[in-house]
Amino acid sequence: MLVAQYLLGSTVSNQICTSSISKLAMSGSVIKNVAVVGASGSVGRFVVKALLEENFQVTGVTRETSKATLPEGVRHVKTDYSAASLQEAFKGQDAVVGAIGSITPGEALTLQKPLIDAAIAAGVKVFFPSEYGIDTSDHASKDYIPFLVDKIETLDYIKTKQDKISWTAIVSGGMFDWGLDIPGFGGLNIPAGTATIFDGGNIPYEATTLAQVGRAIAKSLKKPELTKNQYVYVNSFTVTQNQVLAAIEKASGKKFKTSESTVEELFSGGAEQWKSGNPMGVLAMIAGAVYGKGGLAQFSTKQGLWNEKLGLPQEDLNEVVKAYLARK
Numbered sequence: 001m002l003v004a005q006y007l008l009g010s011t012v013s014n015q016i017c018t019s020s021i022s023k024l025a026m027s028g029s030v031i032k033n034v035a036v037v038g039a040s041g042s043v044g045r046f047v048v049k050a051l052l053e054e055n056f057q058v059t060g061v062t063r064e065t066s067k068a069t070l071p072e073g074v075r076h077v078k079t080d081y082s083a084a085s086l087q088e089a090f091k092g093q094d095a096v097v098g099a100i101g102s103i104t105p106g107e108a109l110t111l112q113k114p115l116i117d118a119a120i121a122a123g124v125k126v127f128f129p130s131e132y133g134i135d136t137s138d139h140a141s142k143d144y145i146p147f148l149v150d151k152i153e154t155l156d157y158i159k160t161k162q163d164k165i166s167w168t169a170i171v172s173g174g175m176f177d178w179g180l181d182i183p184g185f186g187g188l189n190i191p192a193g194t195a196t197i198f199d200g201g202n203i204p205y206e207a208t209t210l211a212q213v214g215r216a217i218a219k220s221l222k223k224p225e226l227t228k229n230q231y232v233y234v235n236s237f238t239v240t241q242n243q244v245l246a247a248i249e250k251a252s253g254k255k256f257k258t259s260e261s262t263v264e265e266l267f268s269g270g271a272e273q274w275k276s277g278n279p280m281g282v283l284a285m286i287a288g289a290v291y292g293k294g295g296l297a298q299f300s301t302k303q304g305l306w307n308e309k310l311g312l313p314q315e316d317l318n319e320v321v322k323a324y325l326a327r328k
């Protein structure tokens with residue numbers, strides 16, 4: 001905004017503008033080349049799309065075994081995750097965005113430490129750990145969702161290295177369209193036309209579309225000084241279960257069959273499955289946390305949103321639901 005004003009203003013302003021841009025460039029703050037690890041995953045695909053839309057040079061990093069195909073305009077690099085191969089993959093990159101995923105602790109998300117080490121060795125300026133969900137700055141979050149321990153340890157690790165590489169952690173709450181895609185997730189089963197409403201369905205929670213998460217990352221990379229070493233809180237909207245159901249019924253023209261339960265039952269049912277060895281139990285634990293278990297639901301009031309600072313577009317629940325159902 002200021003830069004635009006300068007560009008339109010006087011010669012003096014133009015000089016100020018030119019000097020502030022070159023200062024930014026000199027301080028190494030301009031991000032051009034971005035590598036996305038896990039570029040073909042549920043989140044990674046949207047990150048790549050948003051980065052291309054913002055004119056970054058994008059490299060998609062996948063495992064050697066990966067069958068991923070990446071969009072036109074994206075350089076595809078495969079890695080065996082050895083230090084040497086990761087370092088080679090990150091050579092010439094200004095930023096690395098982690099988008100690897102796992103619902104099991106001790107698996108893919110622990111690979112982020114070698115990613116960080118290789119990024120530092122390759123001279124990368126900023127690393128985005130694979131977050132995009134519950135606020136892990138609240139360390140109690142791992143008591144509710146087991147794999148968050150790996151995310152917390154990644155952040156703890158990179159904070160010890162922040163004199164060598166900076167980090168940005170995107171907190172986006174429940175992934176809205178990702179959740180709608182899983183029949184029964186959070187009590188909502190669109191194909192079956194059923195919904196379980198928890199604790200009356202009026203608890204506000206944060207929800208963010210995959211596209212908005214991608215944009216939040218791309219916009220954060222456009223403002224590296226602002227987002228440096230920060231938890232960046234974004235959403236598409238703060239909603240309640242009843243509002244989401246009403247939007248779906250309106251857009252589909254279908255009346256859903258509803259039943260009632262509690263967030264506690266949702267969460268503890270998932271936790272029991274998890275303890276008895278069924279990893280999918282974690283999905284009910286995640287939904288329980290999204291709906292408020294552990295006080296993890298609503299960061300927009302507690303932490304404040306970055307949407308405006310980043311220049312993220314405002315999203316409308318009814319429009320998003322209508323577009324989502326039209327795609328199905």
Ligand SMILES: NC(=O)c1ccc[n+]([C@@H]2O[C@H](COP(=O)([O-])OP(=O)(O)OC[C@H]3O[C@@H](n4cnc5c(N)ncnc54)[C@H](OP(=O)(O)O)[C@@H]3O)[C@@H](O)[C@H]2O)c1
Binds near residue numbers: 062064108131175176
């Ligand atoms: N808040 C929410 O509701 C929500 C929902 C979904 C995801 N998320 C978060 O978003 C992030 C990305 O999740 P996602 O669902 O997009 O993940 P995903 O699709 O399950 O996986 C993304 C990529 O990770 C790589 N990967 C998976 N397992 C791996 C392993 N063992 N070793 C190395 N690479 C592996 C794969 O890349 P290649 O095979 O191409 O190498 C895969 O394409 C995670 O932090 C997740 O917790 C949040």
